[in-house]
Amino acid sequence: MSRRQAKNKFLLLMIGAVLLIILFFSFIFRFFTDEYRTKAVVEEFYEHEQKGDFTDSWELLHSFMKDRWNKGAFMQDRAHVFINHFGADTFQFTIEEAEEIEDWKMAKDLPPVVKAHKFIVFQTYKGKYGKFSFIQEVYVAEEHGEWRILWDYN
Structure with missing residues (x-):
């Protein structure tokens, strides 16, 4: 795997993690x-x-x-x-x-x-x-x- 592909995977993982955190806190905020x-x-x-x-x-x-x-x-x-x-x-x-x-x-x-x-x-x-x-x-x-x-x- 090239360095560029590794960066892209890392970036996608980070975006996914941030979206999951936002979704989690939105759920908590909405229902509590x-x-x-x-x-x-x-x-x-x-x-x-x-x-x-x-x-x-x-x-x-x-x-x-x-x-x-x-x-x-x-x-x-x-x-x-x-x-x-x-x-x-x-x-x-x-x-x-x-x-x-x-x-x-x-x-x-x-x-x-x-x-x-x-x-x-x-x-x-x-x-x-x-x-x-x-x-x-x-x-x-x-x-x-x-x-x-x-x-x-x-």
Whole structure:
């Protein structure tokens, strides 16, 4: 092998290694950022709600929300309103990313969370009264190392 061919192989190996490193860090950045993880919690919450699994969706609520809704009341209200009252078995949803907010408060009488991520969730139902949609602001804040769902009560 000539010296020139050896240089070309080395150069190709170096370019390949750099591309692999860039790809690796892009993967890490994409799947381990707060933006990705907070949106994943919102998706998980609404996937549970779609299935009528209100026990697991309640588990994703922040303690401020759990103080407002005990588990039994939450499960009963969600099932009553969306399934019994509207006659909808399930719904479709889309999530629109909005913004990161510092020192956000769920309610005036509660302390602020250091950082919250705000999302807009569009839910579309087909029920006994036809097709209808809800738009809800959903916030996600970290609590004890876990991202948790909050709603605005201001």
